Amino acid sequence: MAGVQTVTGALWRRVQWWGSTCAKSAKPVKSRNATAMREYSRAGCGIRRRGRGSAGEEALGLARAEARRRGRSDIGFSVADAHALPFPDDTFDVVHAHQVLQHVGDPVLALREMRRVCRPGGIVAVRDSDYAAFTWFPEIPELDEWLDLYRRVARACGGEPDAGRRLLSWAHTAGFTDVSATSSTWCFATPEDRAWWGGMWAERVLKSDMARLALASGGATEGDLRRLSEGWRAWAGERDGWLSLLHGELICRV
Template sequence: MANYTHGHHESVLRSHSNRTIANSAEYLRPHLNADARLLDVGAGPGTITVEFAQHVAQVTATEIGPAELALSQKLAAESGAANIDFSIEDVHALSFADNSFDIVHTHQVLQHVADPVQALREMRRVTKPGGIVAARDADYAGFVWFPLLPELDEWLRLYRAAARANGGEPDAGRRLLSWARAAGFEDVTATASTWCYATPEERAWWGGMWADRILESALARQLVDSKMATGADLQRISTAWRAWADDGDGWYLLPHGEIIARA
């Protein structure tokens, strides 16, 4: 596993806890069925995981360590979901037997792993013949926004550099199809979807989250410790995020690649 660029600061979880099937896994919804056993690789805070549990027979949620897994365990307990179990896993070498799951899902994970092709091979191995591996990842090079604030260009350049320094690929969305083919999948449907933030409420949430995240998260520490940026640089970027959020013309688009790959 590559180093996780975002870390788990409250500002990061604020973002990840907003994810649902509707905004992050709608492409998979038609394939969910009441008899399915689903593996959710990289469950994070568990918001998508808990929703999956309402649509399938059994969900297994994984994370890279006990602290990370505790987030989805807590939400599952609070929701009363009784059909979720949990496992600490390395996606490059999953502990499950061959042909264990009907569906394997992963969201915003392959951009962070050291070897996404090997990760997909493992997901394919544990999927039953004819089952589905579903992956969705952002593509940072495709992010677009208005107004065109130079500090946000600086933010994007720094984020992509930090992610690559950690062994990840921030422009993963466009690569999912090629990674799946390299992993041995022959039946792959590749699609795309977006997040768009333009209302005052959406701008306040997205811009405010990044204004905090660029100052306080693991990304911020990495940028300063590696001398990619100074504390003053990050403060300028944070201020620009708040300026963008306050601008009535503000608009932000994030593209995502998606794949439905048949095992």
């Protein structure tokens, strides 16, 4: 949801899927929103025209700033509960959630809400990672420890870090019958990509909700977290460093 100044390399792979895939699949959907999706996927802020997304106020502040920088005043922003969206039935042509369902307490209920606010003939599109399917080289023990810690902390918070493989099941349970399920990967193998991804996790391991919860629960000590952070920096500095992330993806027609 955060606005950005430039969309290149690894970041572009994070925002291009939903714009391109939904637009290709959205022939029954009103073109003004499909066009807006493509435009805002390029902006990297993941907002539909006249649509809303859920995020913290700090993140929305960045998105609002990006919209102002681009001279756009036709975008709405709000913080909402994915389990009880504050919008009437049949409000939006496209409802999209990228890397969201893995974090909510009841992803099936969230999908039902997304379906409720989507107009007949519209599209609900979701994409989530599957952490258990992450793989990398070289085999750095600290990254194995990081993955185990992340999955434990995520589940302790009521999330599901291996959401990607479960999306189709969740959609069927939510009542969708016309569903196209696919998968894709992100690959980090250039110095730029490794520096971004490895540096991001090196910071998150030390300064994030994950870090605070790991310490509070006794799942890790401050020394453990520093060691995991250094493991990420070591991986990012490897000339042969390579990492791939698997995602589950759905296009659900309403």
